[in-house]
Amino acid sequence: MPARLEPTALKTHIRADYDAAAAAWGPEIGPRVFRVPAERLVADLAPRRGSRSLDLACGSGLVARALAARVGPDLVRACDLSPAQVAGARVALRSVGLDGIDVRVMDAERLRYTAGSFDIVACGFGLNHFPRPIVALRGALRVLAPGGRGGFSVWQPADHPIGRRLDERMAEVLDGRLADEYVRCAEAFARLGERNSEPHRLIGLMEEAGFRSVSSRAHAFTVDYRDAATFVNLVLGREDGALRAARLSHGERTALRHDLIRSLSRFGPRAYRVRRGFVVVIGQKPSA
Numbered sequence: 001m002p003a004r005l006e007p008t009a010l011k012t013h014i015r016a017d018y019d020a021a022a023a024a025w026g027p028e029i030g031p032r033v034f035r036v037p038a039e040r041l042v043a044d045l046a047p048r049r050g051s052r053s054l055d056l057a058c059g060s061g062l063v064a065r066a067l068a069a070r071v072g073p074d075l076v077r078a079c080d081l082s083p084a085q086v087a088g089a090r091v092a093l094r095s096v097g098l099d100g101i102d103v104r105v106m107d108a109e110r111l112r113y114t115a116g117s118f119d120i121v122a123c124g125f126g127l128n129h130f131p132r133p134i135v136a137l138r139g140a141l142r143v144l145a146p147g148g149r150g151g152f153s154v155w156q157p158a159d160h161p162i163g164r165r166l167d168e169r170m171a172e173v174l175d176g177r178l179a180d181e182y183v184r185c186a187e188a189f190a191r192l193g194e195r196n197s198e199p200h201r202l203i204g205l206m207e208e209a210g211f212r213s214v215s216s217r218a219h220a221f222t223v224d225y226r227d228a229a230t231f232v233n234l235v236l237g238r239e240d241g242a243l244r245a246a247r248l249s250h251g252e253r254t255a256l257r258h259d260l261i262r263s264l265s266r267f268g269p270r271a272y273r274v275r276r277g278f279v280v281v282i283g284q285k286p287s288a
Ligand SMILES: C[S@@+](CC[C@H](N)C(=O)[O-])C[C@H]1O[C@@H](n2cnc3c(N)ncnc32)[C@H](O)[C@@H]1O
Pocket: 011, 014, 015, 018, 030, 034, 035, 038, 056, 057, 058, 059, 060, 061, 062, 063, 079, 080, 081, 082, 085, 106, 107, 108, 109, 123, 124, 125, 126, 129, 130
């Protein structure tokens, strides 16, 4: 059993990882992979117009955007651990006329909002990143008003041929180039994701945190990665932290990109339409 990483060390790794991925997130990763789940999370929560709403672990702000369409832009707030993601969210929200949404750098395990200040807390694929999800859930409950609702989405495991092939090739290329500390953090991050994505465990955690009427709903949709070049660019954007940690030069990055595209070229167009599953868990703060 590997030694447990301190939450602070793990968060430092996660923040750096998402900082590095931010450039690709707003324009490419967000719209292609996270937009539909963000809209479904908010549809499941069905907030009424006028509900004060928080997008927790906002990334590029897709959940905030879906919330704003329903409750009105002035009532939405958003926060994320990664300063670069926060900067990206501000740009993305401004580009669609939503610059009134206040976006802050904040750790979900240490929320600084006033108690009872939201009717809705929506968190898209954040819970599987928090080293102590029960702390984050108690914090979400604290900032909710009595009767307010929290909704959390988590991915279900995915296993598809293009992902497997790309992971194998990336592992071969990066083998021996990443410092032990980076590998230890990346493995701990992956374990965290697996543990915190299990719907029954999440329902139990939400009840333990004090949420009531907790229920879950399974969703599936198709991510269209289009072709090998689009898929590789998207994954390399997401893995930019690893490429930086491995100190890949510009030339080596270009060679890696070509190598990956070549090794995926045997897959036909249907392989790039990938079915993904996720679960939305919703609970209510008891009325006072
Ligand atoms: C998979 S992304 C999802 C982004 C966005 N919610 C969406 O659905 O498009 C996960 C986000 O969680 C953020 N995050 C990770 N740990 C966090 C923490 N402790 N507190 C706040 N945000 C965190 C990351 O920086 C990243 O932006």
